[in-house]
Amino acid sequence: MNLKNHVKNITKQDLVQEAAKSSGHPQLEIKEVAEQFMRLVGEYLAQEKTIEIRGFGTFYTKERKPRPARNPRTGEICPLGRRKVALFRYSADMKTQIREVPELTEVLSEVRNSESVASAESVEMADSNLLAG
Numbered sequence: 001m002n003l004k005n006h007v008k009n010i011t012k013q014d015l016v017q018e019a020a021k022s023s024g025h026p027q028l029e030i031k032e033v034a035e036q037f038m039r040l041v042g043e044y045l046a047q048e049k050t051i052e053i054r055g056f057g058t059f060y061t062k063e064r065k066p067r068p069a070r071n072p073r074t075g076e077i078c079p080l081g082r083r084k085v086a087l088f089r090y091s092a093d094m095k096t097q098i099r100e101v102p103e104l105t106e107v108l109s110e111v112r113n114s115e116s117v118a119s120a121e122s123v124e125m126a127d128s129n130l131l132a133g
Helices: 012-023 027-046 092-099 102-132
Strands: 051-053 057-064 067-070 077-080 083-090
Touching: 012 027, 027 051, 027 057, 083 092
Parallel strands: none
Antiparallel strands: 051 057, 057 083, 067 077
């Protein structure tokens, strides 16, 4: 069972709709604020500034060292130069909140149960094959 089949990705539009519904503000205003926020985060990261949002997390950049990489299509080794990457580290509060998501807990429980059922069925098949043989 694939976890991706159970958990839908949330889009910017989904966030805008939910924020508009819960705040009572028009979607257009929420969308403008969200786009301004994302633009500012991008600008500050480009300036190598760290953005800390207490209770949520920290956006920051890190410089990656040059290293050899492989072209997956041709298998050819090509150099990957020094580069900056944007990263996000979530806060302890967010970590706790993520771990306590009931829907995710339910999905993971279903996955574990289906894996244990499949495992039990394969053991039963192996036992029956041994008895038959």
